[in-house]
Amino acid sequence: MHLVTLTPIDLVMAALLVALLAALSMRMQLGLAMEITIAAARTTVQLLLIGLILKALFANVSLLWIALIAFVMLMVAGHEVMTRQQRGLAGWWGFGVGTVSMFISSFSVTLLALVVIIGPDPWYTPQYAIPLLGMMLGNTMSGVTLGMDRLTQAAWQQRTIIEARLMLGQDWAQTIADIRRESMRVGMIPTINAMATAGLVSLPGMMTGQILAGSPPVEAVKYQILIMFLITACTGLGTVAAVWIGSRRLFDDRQRLRLDHLRVR
Amino acid sequence: MHDECVCLEGPSGAGKTLLLRAIADLDLHQGRVYLDDIERNTISGSAWRRQVGLLPAESQWWRDTVGEHFEHTDHDLLDRLGFDNEVMTWQVSRLSSGERQRLALVRMLSLHPRVLLLDEPTASLDPDNVQRVEEVIKHYRNHQPAAVLWVSHDPQQIARVANRSLYINKGQLLPRPDSVCIS
Numbered sequence: 001m002h003l004v005t006l007t008p009i010d011l012v013m014a015a016l017l018v019a020l021l022a023a024l025s026m027r028m029q030l031g032l033a034m035e036i037t038i039a040a041a042r043t044t045v046q047l048l049l050i051g052l053i054l055k056a057l058f059a060n061v062s063l064l065w066i067a068l069i070a071f072v073m074l075m076v077a078g079h080e081v082m083t084r085q086q087r088g089l090a091g092w093w094g095f096g097v098g099t100v101s102m103f104i105s106s107f108s109v110t111l112l113a114l115v116v117i118i119g120p121d122p123w124y125t126p127q128y129a130i131p132l133l134g135m136m137l138g139n140t141m142s143g144v145t146l147g148m149d150r151l152t153q154a155a156w157q158q159r160t161i162i163e164a165r166l167m168l169g170q171d172w173a174q175t176i177a178d179i180r181r182e183s184m185r186v187g188m189i190p191t192i193n194a195m196a197t198a199g200l201v202s203l204p205g206m207m208t209g210q211i212l213a214g215s216p217p218v219e220a221v222k223y224q225i226l227i228m229f230l231i232t233a234c235t236g237l238g239t240v241a242a243v244w245i246g247s248r249r250l251f252d253d254r255q256r257l258r259l260d261h262l263r264v265r
Numbered sequence: 266m267h268d269e270c271v272c273l274e275g276p277s278g279a280g281k282t283l284l285l286r287a288i289a290d291l292d293l294h295q296g297r298v299y300l301d302d303i304e305r306n307t308i309s310g311s312a313w314r315r316q317v318g319l320l321p322a323e324s325q326w327w328r329d330t331v332g333e334h335f336e337h338t339d340h341d342l343l344d345r346l347g348f349d350n351e352v353m354t355w356q357v358s359r360l361s362s363g364e365r366q367r368l369a370l371v372r373m374l375s376l377h378p379r380v381l382l383l384d385e386p387t388a389s390l391d392p393d394n395v396q397r398v399e400e401v402i403k404h405y406r407n408h409q410p411a412a413v414l415w416v417s418h419d420p421q422q423i424a425r426v427a428n429r430s431l432y433i434n435k436g437q438l439l440p441r442p443d444s445v446c447i448s
Contacts, residue, residue: 169315
């Protein structure tokens with residue numbers, strides 16, 4: 001089977017569907033027409049750009065360039081985590097907690113996968129390194145956002161209970177334990193659900209892509225299983241780290257609840 | 266304030282609750298607080314609050330049943346406040362505000378704090394239970410040395426329980442020389 005290449009006309013036809021949705025949204029006054037248009041434009045420009053960058057990168061394999069792209073991806077993911085929370089941590093902590101957690105989990109899991117499991121030569125071969133890191137970061141970003149959002153919202157809503165427990169001499173970790181557990185669960189549930197329904201409800205994107213590109217289905221499936229395991233571990237690790245560091249930041253060294261460490265809405 | 270019961274009164278918004286919270290180390294402030302000769306900042310926040318218990322005006326409960334909120338049960342205390350042991354299995358959602366308030370007092374006293382910071386502990390109670398609470402705190406102080414800072418709006422109650430009383434207004438603490446002292 002050879003790869004059916006897409007022409008610009010094929011993409012325009014797909015874009016018409018999005019335009020139709022935008023028109024429908026305008027007609028129904030959903031207030032989403034502008035957002036749909038901007039998001040579609042962003043997708044097109046961003047993906048075309050990364051396509052060109054990857055083309056150049058594949059032609060000149062250099063660890064320095066790969067590291068630079070990885071760094072940019074991490075910074076953008078860190079920024080997204082911060083802006084998607086309703087009431088995140090204030091100041092640099094809002095950016096730092098998510099970014100550090102994603103760095104710890106995504107980079108270590110990707111490195112492990114490249115060096116120990118897949119083993120391309122050299123280990124930083126961009127055809128493997130960039131898509132792998134992208135999938136790890138993308139999923140961990142969602143987990144960390146959900147976990148941190150739940151943590152900060154719940155701490156705000158349950159502040160009188162947390163303080164009542166502090167008044168009884170409980171330490172900070174005891175008073176936030178329930179909220180922390182729930183936040184970690186919320187962050188991890190989507191990836192666990194994705195694992196449970198993979199192949200039954202949805203065909204995961206990476207596997208679909210590989211099959212469309214002509215890989216034998218069984219090879220694509222093996223890669224997909226590997227990726228799902230890595231994503232689950234990575235999201236779990238990142239969420240646990242972010243919620244743990246974030247929950248500590250809600251208290252000061254005297255173990256007082258410090259909601260002034262949260263952003264004002 | 267050495268094992269005394271000091272009452273604190275003042276208009277709403279004068280800073281009574283804020284003062285109790287500052288002593289219990291729940292809010293940032295610049296004052297220094299000592300318990301005996303121990304400066305507060307030399308021990309951890311939780312160790313301090315184990316010894317300096319604050320009973321807020323509105324009690325908080327976070328599990329389904331009463332018993333889940335207690336590290337250990339003091340049957341004698343429960344009895345003195347009109348509860349039997351069954352109360353530990355009660356659903357928190359079915360408690361009246363007066364029951365919550367009295368149980369919150371038991372919960373705090375069963376941890377044996379050295380200082381009691383009481384924010385209107387009898388505000389939602391009927392006269393019988395007001396008397397019970399006053400007796401329980403008196404009994405507690407008779408059996409172990411404890412200093413009490415008691416926010417109250419009731420002059421008769423202040424006369425009954427206080428060794429001395431203070432008046433707070435706009436953040437300023439003033440002694441009340443005219444108060445009746447009965448120990």
